[in-house]
Amino acid sequence: MAARRRVAITGLGLVTPVGNDVASTWKALLAGKSGGAPISLFDASGFPVRIASEVKGFDAVAAIGDKKLLKLANRSHGFALSAAEQALTDAGIRPTTANGERWGCAVGTGMMGVDFAELTAVHQHSAATGELDATRLLDDASANNPLVFCRSQSTTGVSLLTRRYGIRGYATSVHTACASGGQAIGTGLKLIRRGAVDRVLAGGFDSMISPVGIAGFCLLSALSADNDTPERASRPFDITRNGFLLGEGAGFLVLEEWEAARRRGAHVYAELAGDGNSLSSYRITDSPPDGDGPIQSMRQALSDAGATVADVDYINAHGTSTFMNDKSESAAIHVVFGERTKNVAVSSTKSSMGHLIAGAGAVEVAVCALAIRHGELPVNANLREPDPECDLNLVRESARRPVRVAISNSFGFGGSNSCVALRRPQDVDGTGFAA
């Protein structure tokens, strides 16, 4: 059997609540800086939760430079376009007319929907009584606006990215709630391995910081209501944790077949070495307390990467800061890593960024690539009193430390668990990151 194709990560792009590019985000994650603040995107004064982790000072037009395209984009698509542009620029390669059909695109995308202003317009025109009057929709300007239609489809993101860059191979959107981004990266890995394409623009994006988005999570009591201390609201693995902090943003990676990347002299952050995914099949909103489900996804990712627990130096935890997730994830890490648990550094960078939902997994895989590249670990911010039930080697201060293998966990509502494993490039072919 021919050797399996390896996959290199050669470009990164980030738009997060703690920085609108890779460098500023990485600096903030090392410092444990929080993106949490009172919600500024709408008047949240009546909501039980009035805080979130918003992307700040983002200028889509300046970042993208294509006003026409942006008419077809909502807030989250703007983040996606910017992160993708950064990643392609960083990789120093773009699809061409000649090779566009050998490029793929895999994105973790949020739930489809219209912006709240547009929802309000439809409400005022066609549903003032509270019930939709379908007849009134017929002459409702917002309900007939093709731009609103184009911005609100589940494939809007993938359509904008493939169009902008001429990506003509396999293009797909996936959604497994909070695991979406991780699953998109895993999809990209498989597409290159099986030869469907040679390069993939892979990532995730989301923005649910809107009245409807915040409402949905408030109704489930999933969010921290620490309205007076937003910067401390997200504290994964702390005994006082009380829910997650809703974030927004995007992360994109350029994935390339390993040999092709090396031949062109690309700088390689890491090998995208393994993917694992499982279903907890327990409850829609929780993982089981014993870690069943995440255990399998971590084991699969390591086995797929040809790595053992002894090779792993860093775990970027899902670590949402909800009571159940952090407990279940800790249990799973203990089962998988056994005695080695105390020697594996763990941090949830949601402690800084908040939870980017469909974007989270992709952003966090990029964070793992940066940890390998820089030999430095981002911190688990806001940890004052670790929960004894989450007895992990949590990163309290950023530390320089070589990372041979890093894994990124993402677990979604619905029970999908994704684990992605990355390996230091010099351990693959003796060559490090060549800038």
Next chain:
Amino acid sequence: MNKPRIVITGTGAVCAAGKQTQQILDAVCAGRSSIGPIRQWDTSGWPTSVAGEIADLNPREMVEDRKLHKLIRRTDLFGLYAAARAIDAAGLVASREALAPDAAAQYSDRTGVYVGSGGGNYDSQYDYFPLMTEANDSLPAFGRELSNTVNPMWLLRTLPNNVLGHIGIRHGFKGSNACITNHSIGGTLAVIEAMEALRNGEADRAIAVGHDAPIEPQMVLYYGDVGLLATDAIRPFDRRRDGSLFGEGGAALALETEASAAARGAKIVGEVLGGGSASDAQGLLAIRDDGDALARAIALALEDAGLRPDEVGMIAAHGNGTQQSDASEAAAIRRIFGANGKAPPTTAFKWAFGHLIAAAGILEAVLALRSLQERIVPGIATFESLDPACEGVPVSRQSQQPRSDVVLVLCRGFAGTNAALLLRAAM
């Protein structure tokens, strides 16, 4: 390198034409269309007022567990129903029950779930209208009254991956999985990704399912506004075609490795031979006139399956009935099979029950498989005369004979995405 064989051991389907695969195919073969007036709201004055609605929908018949109905939406009913039918037909759960506890746990961990889902709808956001009225468009009041007015389970009911999660919980499957929200090719990609996961050893068996329920006012309005909807019927490749119409429902295939099927003594109804997908990259709605990405998807599927075009015995075309999609689909078929009637007998199914969007490709795969088993390429009852722009596509009002036991199923979606799937029927 020989790829492992991936076999099909069960199917399930539901749409306006019926709640079983055979019943749906019988309606198609009898030339019976299930397109009719939309009943979910008053469509008087609407430019398009027909669709393939499941008229006598009884949620309890779809999913018996009444408690679950509070947590899911109409679209999810169809996915869970179709999946359960395929799982039953294949005996996937029954086989596990015969195993010792350790082996049963292993069996569950090695059973995957791959879903193509519509990705959400407009009506779910419209659930907030009563609250918005109560709040008189004041956001602070909206926030304060939230928990008194809106169903606390709102977000969970809205999850695009509900079918994936609930198949797992209901049937105890815990293996590799994906929820693909890639518009109309989602269901087809679910089959392709399940096949690849089995080939790659990520699972031993998997359920692939697609489901959608696009018949809601805002969807009908938007699709109509951008010129995609027909006035009364879908007429694929016909001179008079004027658009597509929505349908709703779901379909599922139980797939496994040959070894898994042999170990269970499962009856094999067919085989997934290969798949391919490619994009036009022209934007959300635009498609290339030359059908380039569809042609490339077909070529990739043939290469994946190790087949020549002349080994394909039947084509189940996308045939959605819009001017541009059908003409460019014909261009792609000509590019692969040649211009002069060399393409195998071709049919399209959407005329009979509408366009199921995320479930379209997988439902048509299920029906194509059953058609081949009956050695028939069903006719298209709404077809009268071939549009010259669609030359080279051998469609007919009458049924035709397949040339072999292999069918090519074509599927196209927004964002210029295209997928092709090759199946072999066990005869």
